Amino acid sequence: MDVLEYLARSEEVLAASRNYAGVRNCEPAIETIAAALAVDLPLLVCGNGGSASDAMHITGELVGRFLKERRALNCICLSSNPSVLTAWSNDYSYETVFSRQTEAYAKRGGVILGISTSGNSGNVVEAFKVARAHGMTTIGLTGEGGGKMAEWSDILIDVPSRSTPFIQQVHICLYHYICEMVEAKLAA
Numbered sequence: 001m002d003v004l005e006y007l008a009r010s011e012e013v014l015a016a017s018r019n020y021a022g023v024r025n026c027e028p029a030i031e032t033i034a035a036a037l038a039v040d041l042p043l044l045v046c047g048n049g050g051s052a053s054d055a056m057h058i059t060g061e062l063v064g065r066f067l068k069e070r071r072a073l074n075c076i077c078l079s080s081n082p083s084v085l086t087a088w089s090n091d092y093s094y095e096t097v098f099s100r101q102t103e104a105y106a107k108r109g110g111v112i113l114g115i116s117t118s119g120n121s122g123n124v125v126e127a128f129k130v131a132r133a134h135g136m137t138t139i140g141l142t143g144e145g146g147g148k149m150a151e152w153s154d155i156l157i158d159v160p161s162r163s164t165p166f167i168q169q170v171h172i173c174l175y176h177y178i179c180e181m182v183e184a185k186l187a188a
Contacts, residue, residue: 013166022158029139029155034185036111043075046098047115052079054115061179070187098127108135117167119147128152143167
């Protein structure tokens with residue numbers, strides 16, 4: 001495969017996403033996130049590996065700024081504190097590393113955004129369970145079908161692919177769109 005073929009395959013997944021029902025769930029996700037952040041309720045974001053990097057990216061855009069000058073938003077990345085991640089994982093379990101932090105930061109009416117290309121990240125599912133118990137809305141950003149996260153997602157944004165790199169490429173487009181629209185609503 002050469003670079004042109006790779007780009008063509010990427011374009012195919014992006015094109016398939018345009019007509020895919022799961023991607024349309026960005027709209028209710030934007031409304032939910034903006035409503036919570038407007039009253040300073042938290043947006044918690046988590047994921048593993050590349051999705052952890054995406055969680056940090058989203059948090060950076062919303063705490064800092066995406067395109068507009070505005071106040072900082074209450075957005076916390078659950079995969080960015082190495083002391084918490086390593087201490088809790090070492091002493092207890094990696095399976096509960098996000099749910100423990102969710103317990104610490106949860107507020108009724110807040111939102112948690114979990115990112116997993118397979119939708120089967122156990123620690124994200126556990127965080128969703130704790131978030132729901134605390135009255136938070138759960139938003140899953142996954143690959144096709146949502147995996148185990150589908151059951152625990154109040155809003156599921158799934159991409160029509162099972163290929164991790166292609167899912168991640170579409171995830172970047174979708175969360176940039178979400179950040180832009182949330183920021184537009186809150187900066188208005």
